[in-house]
Every structure is written in C-alpha cells, then in structure tokens.
Amino acid sequence: MSRPREFDVDRALHQSMEVFWTKGFKSTSYEDLTRTTGVKKQSLYCVFNDKRVLFLKALAHYREQSIALLEELEAQNMSPLEKLESLSRSLLENEAMCKGCLMVNSALEFGTDDEQVTCEIELMFAEAEHILEKIIISGQKQKMITTRFSSKELAAYLNNAILGVRILEKSGASREQIEAVLRTSFAMISP
Numbered sequence: 001m002s003r004p005r006e007f008d009v010d011r012a013l014h015q016s017m018e019v020f021w022t023k024g025f026k027s028t029s030y031e032d033l034t035r036t037t038g039v040k041k042q043s044l045y046c047v048f049n050d051k052r053v054l055f056l057k058a059l060a061h062y063r064e065q066s067i068a069l070l071e072e073l074e075a076q077n078m079s080p081l082e083k084l085e086s087l088s089r090s091l092l093e094n095e096a097m098c099k100g101c102l103m104v105n106s107a108l109e110f111g112t113d114d115e116q117v118t119c120e121i122e123l124m125f126a127e128a129e130h131i132l133e134k135i136i137i138s139g140q141k142q143k144m145i146t147t148r149f150s151s152k153e154l155a156a157y158l159n160n161a162i163l164g165v166r167i168l169e170k171s172g173a174s175r176e177q178i179e180a181v182l183r184t185s186f187a188m189i190s191p
Helices: 009-023 028-038 041-048 051-075 079-091 102-110 115-141 151-170 177-187
Strands: none
Touching: 009 028, 009 051, 009 102, 028 041, 028 051, 028 177, 041 051, 051 079, 051 102, 051 115, 079 115, 079 151, 079 177, 102 115, 102 151, 115 151, 151 177
C-alpha cells in the first residue's frame, strides 16, 4: 500500500474553502478540490475523511478569519464611527464581492437541513454581532450613536444589513446599490 503524499493541510483547507465559497457545497466535486489543492483524493480523505468534514472545517476556517478581521477593527485606536466607516469601506472594497459571504451562501444552500452547518453559521453571526455591539456601546457612551435602541438591537440591525449586502453582492447588484444600502444602514444609527 502506498503512503499518501504529505501536503500543507492549512493551505489545502484554505484553497478548499475558496472552492466551496465559489461553487457551494453541492456543486463542488472532489475533482474540483483535488485540482485546486493539487492534493490527491486519497490524501484529502486521510486528513478530512470526506467532503462534508472538509466543508465544515472550511466554514470554521472562514469564520475564524472573518472574526479575526472584525476583532482587529474593533481593537483599532479610532472612534466607533471611524470603525464602522472602515467596516463599510472594507465591505465595498472586498475583492470577493461577487462571491458574497461563504456563511450566507451556505445558509441559503442548506437552510436549516444540516445541524452542524447551521451551528457554524449561527456561531459566526453571533460572534460578528457581539463585536458590532461592543463598537456600538462605545459609540453610545460617546454620544456618537443613537440610544433610541439598545446596543443589542442596533448590532442585530447592522449585522442583518451586512448580511443583506452579502446577498446583494452574490446576486450581482451594482456597487452603487450596495453603497446606498450601507450608507443608509449606518446613517440610521446616528443620534
């Protein structure tokens, strides 16, 4: 029995995430994954067991990367409004705009049919909302953000607006349409 070729697991995971992000879980074949990663099917199976396990790990990888970027933004030494403006700019300047968001795409593909996928999606959305809430609380304390609604309500609202923008991105909406939604959404939280 031949020994499977060794490969960079993190690199293969990241490349697989990109394939799932572009094609979705159901439309991604193992041939797509092996062609993109340059790793033989047997070697991928040895590490990830099957396509579903690889997909779940790719979702977790995407979540970790996305949340790390939000945490970096939240930790920046700038005003809460500057942080939100920076977030808005990053959404507009995102190179992967046409792909939308892997989590949103997966939520639309799976619905609530797969408990593990749903759990990963809910975790991502909850973590993002928590970071937004921290920024909003700071803005409310500095009287830069409205207190007509609780920080939790505003964070849920902004998170929902961001998720909606991701759907617009994936469906091919123009940059102007996306910009208008973001501008309006962020303006709604002004005092």
